Amino acid sequence: MTQIIHSVSDLQKWSMEQKRQGKTVGLVPTMGFLHEGHLSLIDTAHAQGADAVAVSIFVNPTQFGPNEDFDRYPRDFEHDRILCEQHGADVIFAPEVNDMYPAAVTCWVQEEEISKGLCGKTRPIHFRGVTTVVTKLFNAALPDLAVFGQKDAQQAAIIKRMVRDLNFPIRIIVSPIVREADGLAMSSRNKYLSADERQRALTLSRSLREAKEALENGTRTDALAECDVIRQKLTASGGVVDYVEALDPETMLPVTSGSQRPVLFALACAYGTTRLIDNMKVD
Amino acid sequence: MTQIIHSVSDLQKWSMEQKRQGKTVGLVPTMGFLHEGHLSLIDTAHAQGADAVAVSIFVNPTQFGPNEDFDRYPRDFEHDRILCEQHGADVIFAPEVNDMYPAAVTCWVQEEEISKGLCGKTRPIHFRGVTTVVTKLFNAALPDLAVFGQKDAQQAAIIKRMVRDLNFPIRIIVSPIVREADGLAMSSRNKYLSADERQRALTLSRSLREAKEALENGTRTDALAECDVIRQKLTASGGVVDYVEALDPETMLPVTSGSQRPVLFALACAYGTTRLIDNMKVD
Numbered sequence: 001m002t003q004i005i006h007s008v009s010d011l012q013k014w015s016m017e018q019k020r021q022g023k024t025v026g027l028v029p030t031m032g033f034l035h036e037g038h039l040s041l042i043d044t045a046h047a048q049g050a051d052a053v054a055v056s057i058f059v060n061p062t063q064f065g066p067n068e069d070f071d072r073y074p075r076d077f078e079h080d081r082i083l084c085e086q087h088g089a090d091v092i093f094a095p096e097v098n099d100m101y102p103a104a105v106t107c108w109v110q111e112e113e114i115s116k117g118l119c120g121k122t123r124p125i126h127f128r129g130v131t132t133v134v135t136k137l138f139n140a141a142l143p144d145l146a147v148f149g150q151k152d153a154q155q156a157a158i159i160k161r162m163v164r165d166l167n168f169p170i171r172i173i174v175s176p177i178v179r180e181a182d183g184l185a186m187s188s189r190n191k192y193l194s195a196d197e198r199q200r201a202l203t204l205s206r207s208l209r210e211a212k213e214a215l216e217n218g219t220r221t222d223a224l225a226e227c228d229v230i231r232q233k234l235t236a237s238g239g240v241v242d243y244v245e246a247l248d249p250e251t252m253l254p255v256t257s258g259s260q261r262p263v264l265f266a267l268a269c270a271y272g273t274t275r276l277i278d279n280m281k282v283d
Numbered sequence: 284m285t286q287i288i289h290s291v292s293d294l295q296k297w298s299m300e301q302k303r304q305g306k307t308v309g310l311v312p313t314m315g316f317l318h319e320g321h322l323s324l325i326d327t328a329h330a331q332g333a334d335a336v337a338v339s340i341f342v343n344p345t346q347f348g349p350n351e352d353f354d355r356y357p358r359d360f361e362h363d364r365i366l367c368e369q370h371g372a373d374v375i376f377a378p379e380v381n382d383m384y385p386a387a388v389t390c391w392v393q394e395e396e397i398s399k400g401l402c403g404k405t406r407p408i409h410f411r412g413v414t415t416v417v418t419k420l421f422n423a424a425l426p427d428l429a430v431f432g433q434k435d436a437q438q439a440a441i442i443k444r445m446v447r448d449l450n451f452p453i454r455i456i457v458s459p460i461v462r463e464a465d466g467l468a469m470s471s472r473n474k475y476l477s478a479d480e481r482q483r484a485l486t487l488s489r490s491l492r493e494a495k496e497a498l499e500n501g502t503r504t505d506a507l508a509e510c511d512v513i514r515q516k517l518t519a520s521g522g523v524v525d526y527v528e529a530l531d532p533e534t535m536l537p538v539t540s541g542s543q544r545p546v547l548f549a550l551a552c553a554y555g556t557t558r559l560i561d562n563m564k565v566d
Contacts, residue, residue: 107449
C-alpha cells in the first residue's frame with residue numbers, strides 16, 4: 001500500500017524511520033502525470049538497491065517562466081497513485097504549493113555553468129527553480145539515492161554538479177530515455193500534441209537516430225555539421241527549432257571540434273505551442 | 284579525545300554512525316582561531332541537546348573578496364584542538380581547501396534579500412560564499428542542530444532563511460555575543476588591532492550600549508536618529524564607518540520608523556586596516 005504524504009516534516013520523519021530500520025531510501029522526483037518513463041525510474045530505484053522508494057509528485061511553479069505552461073501542465077493524481085502502487089513505491093510525496101513554498105523564496109540554489117546553454121537560454125529561470133526544488137526535495141526525503149531521466153539530460157548533469165558542489169550524500173542515477181514504439185521520447189507534454197503534430201514530432205528521434213547512424217557507420221564524420229542536418233529536417237517537418245547542439249556528454253558543454261567522440265546530440269523544437277526535447281549519445 | 288576528520292565522506296560516515304546510535308548531532312561551524320565566543324557555541328550545542336558535537340574549522344576562501352584578509356586570517360590549529368578537547372567536542376572537521384573544493388564551484392546557494400544590505404553591500408560575494416559553504420558543511424556533518432553566533436547577526440538571519448527556504452532538517456540556534464571585560468565583542472580579527480586601535484575600538488560596544496540605554500530609559504526616542512549619534516561617535520574615535528543601521532530583528536531589514544520597537548542596531552567600522560562588526564538589540 002503506497003502511503004501518501006503531504007508535508008515536508010512528515011516525509012523527513014518517514015525517511016529517518018526507514019534509515020533507523022537500516023533501509024536504503026530512494027527518491028524519484030516527478031511532476032506527476034506519470035508515464036512509462038517515470039515508472040522506469042521507480043523500477044531503477046529498486047534495482048539500484050533502494051528498499052524504500054518515495055516518488056514525489058509536484059508541479060513546481062518556480063521552474064516555469066511567466067509565459068510557460070504551469071497552469072495547463074497535465075495532472076491526474078489518482079492515475080499516478082495507481083501506477084506508483086503497481087510499481088511498489090512506498091510513499092508518494094504530494095505537497096501542495098503552500099507546503100513547499102509557505103513564504104516567498106529568497107534563498108536559491110543556482111548552477112552557473114551547465115545551466116547557461118541549451119534550455120537555459122530560452123528558459124532563464126528554469127534551472128534555478130529545478131535546483132532549488134530538488135534541494136528542497138532532497139532535504140525533505142533525505143534519500144540515499146535519487147533517480148533522474150536521461151530525457152532531461154541537461155537537468156541530470158546540473159543535478160550531478162549540484163550534488164558534487166554542495167556535498168549532498170546522495171547517489172544520483174540517470175536512467176535511459178523510454179520511447180514510444182515509434183521512437184517519440186515519452187513526455188507528459190506529448191499530451192498537448194494534435195494527431196498531426198504527434199506525427200511530425202517523430203522527426204526529433206528520427207533525425208537524431210539518423211545522425212547517430214551516419215556518424216557511427218562513417219557515412220558522415222562531422223558532428224557539428226550533423227547539427228545543421230538535424231536542424232534542416234526539423235524545420236522541414238514544420239518544427240520551430242530552439243536549439244540543436246553537439247555536446248561533450250560529461251561536461252554538457254558544446255564540443256569545439258566536429259570530429260570529437262563521444263558526443264551527445266541534444267535538441268529542443270516546438271510543434272504548434274508544444275515544445276519538446278530529446279537527445280541521443282553517439283559513441 | 285577529540286577525533287580529527289579531514290574528508291567530507293569520513294564526516295558523513297561519522298555522523299550517520301552517531302545517528303544509528305540514537306545520538307543527536309550538533310555542528311558548530313567556525314573559521315578557527317577559537318576564542319570564548321566560539322567556545323560558548325560548543326557549550327550551547329551540548330546544552331541544547333547535542334550528544335555528539337562536531338566543530339568545523341575551515342577558513343573558507345569563497346567568502347573572502349579579492350582584497351580581503353583570506354591569506355592573513357589567523358590560524359592556530361593546535362591551540363584550537365586543545366580548546367575543542369577541553370569543551371568536549373567529539374570531532375574537529377578540518378578539511379583542506381582541496382577537500383572542500385576539489386573543483387571550481389559552479390553551483391552556489393544564494394540568499395537574495397537579507398544578504399543585500401549591511402555587510403553584503405561592501406562584501407558582495409561574502410554571503411554567497413557563506414551560504415554555499417554552510418550548505419556543504421550541513422551536508423557533510425548532517426547535524427540535527429547547528430549553532431551560530433549573534434555577533435554575525437546578518438549571517439545568522441541568512442542561515443535561518445536558508446534553512447527555511449531549502450528545508451534543511453536542522454534546528455538553528457543563535458548564541459549571544461561574548462564580550463571582553465571592557466565590552467569589545469570577541470572576534471578572531473581583534474588580533475589585528477594595535478594597542479591604540481584596540482582602545483579606540485571600544486567605541487563600537489560603548490556607542491551601541493549608550494544608544495540602547497537612551498532608548499530604553501526614554502532619554503531619546505528615535506532609533507533612526509540614534510544611528511547618526513553612533514556614527515558620529517565612531518568617526519570621532521578615528522573609525523571609518525561602513526554602516527550603522529537600525530533593523531527589524533526578525534527580518535533584518537531596515538526599520539522605516541524611528542520609533543519602531545524592538546530594534547537591532549548593527550554596525551561595521553574599520554580601525555586602520557581592521558574591519559569590525561558589532562550589534563545590540565533594544566527591546
